[in-house]
Amino acid sequence: MDETADRILDAAFARIVEHGLRRTTMDDVARAAGLSRVTVYRRFSRKGDLIQALIMRELHRFLGEFEAAVGPLPTLADQVAEGFAVTLKGVRGHALLGRLLAGEPETILPHLTLEAGPYLKVAREHLAGHLRSPESEAVAEVFIRVTLSFLLTPDSVVPLSSDEEARAFAARHLVPLLP
Amino acid sequence: MDETADRILDAAFARIVEHGLRRTTMDDVARAAGLSRVTVYRRFSRKGDLIQALIMRELHRFLGEFEAAVGPLPTLADQVAEGFAVTLKGVRGHALLGRLLAGEPETILPHLTLEAGPYLKVAREHLAGHLRSPESEAVAEVFIRVTLSFLLTPDSVVPLSSDEEARAFAARHLVPLLP
Incomplete structure (x- = not known):
């Protein structure tokens, strides 16, 4: 760019x-x-192109932060737990996402759902690089779908208000899916 | 009602x-x-109340179909695989959902995301009844979130165009989460 x-x-x-x-x-x-x-x-x-470029740039920026937090961890299980916690914190604290989801969700929801394919692809390929198996992309996609779902629908029976809770959820409900 | x-x-x-x-x-x-x-x-x-009641009635109707398909199956693993396939087919073939997601997504997406808490709760409690463990509700919620995600964002690296593919995905990527 x-x-x-x-x-x-x-x-x-x-x-x-x-x-x-x-x-x-x-x-x-x-x-x-x-x-x-x-x-x-x-x-x-078009304005739509600009918004897509904006979201894509935020995604790449976030993947840098993700890498810094997750890269140094010794096991894949640690990486999944920390990666989920870091991502949840990242999306929850994101100024633009927060503003739009709270104030005019109908403008941003299509980008985060029906039109999210390109972002899902970038995130999936990045994450799959960590997993190193023939099934990596599918597993990565499931992880991303679950995480995105907590952004889109925060109401949950799962306690996720702290990093510890987020890591515990991931250890129990995502790690068993590792290849 | x-x-x-x-x-x-x-x-x-x-x-x-x-x-x-x-x-x-x-x-x-x-x-x-x-x-x-x-x-x-x-x-x-309000119109919003009517729409909520409409979605809730469709959900209860679908849970009846789900039960008829899944209830007779011998193992929990079979139930999860079939349940995922039946749900995917149910949401994809749903006249109202299809019409709205294709024609005016911004009107229906808030109901299927930010405001989906009450539907998620009903589906989660229903599904948890099958799982019978202290963690049932959390596991059920993950299953539902993954399934809903494929409705909201169909773009995927996972082949899901037939019932067989849907069952294979669930066997590999959902069943390992069973309590």
Whole structure:
């Protein structure tokens, strides 16, 4: 991603956190980025493309944090438990996700469900790299689906308010799926 | 649920399948049911309540089908595999869900995610009855979350186009979680 695209996405992120997705136009983003409309439209021809690029950039950023937390751990079981805890904390504390899910869920839910295929793919391939088996991608996908589900539907019989609880859940309910 | 409520929900179901959720008002439902607005509003004071009742009735109806398919099977592992296959087929072939997810996802997604707690609870308690262990509810919840996720985000590395594939997925990726 080039510098201009990054600058557009930075401006879009800040603008959407403050005003929401519905009340943010491509013109607003151009103005906030200090760029012309033409420059913005050359990078992102539709608002939907811009949002997709924004989510993808956040995902890659998060995978960096995930790696820093999970990479050094000795066993795969430790990595799964910590990875689940870190991801849950990451999505729960995410400024943009929190703002949109609370304030205008109908604008963000399609991206996190029906249109989430590309993000699921990136996360799955990343996670599968840790698992190293012919079934890695399917197992990784199940882990991601369960985690995403707790973001989409927080109501649960499972206690998940602390990192310890998150790790205990993963140890009991995800680790047995390891290849 | 009384007969009048059932008649209202029947009318709402048919009307929404044909015209969608956004273009269905409480007046439309009253007219389709051959009832007065007052009668409809006495049962369901808001459109949201009516939709919730509609989804809950469909869920109970489906749990009956689920039971008929799964109940006679000899082992818990068989029940999980068949239960997953039957549920996937049930949600994929559901006229109302299909219509709304394809045509106006933003109207139905909040019900299937952020507001899905009450449905998740009913399904979880039903499923946990089969599992019979102190951890039954948590395990049931994971099964339901994974299944719901395939409805919400169909894009997958897992082949799930036939009942055989669905059963194979469940045998490999859900059964190991049994208590």
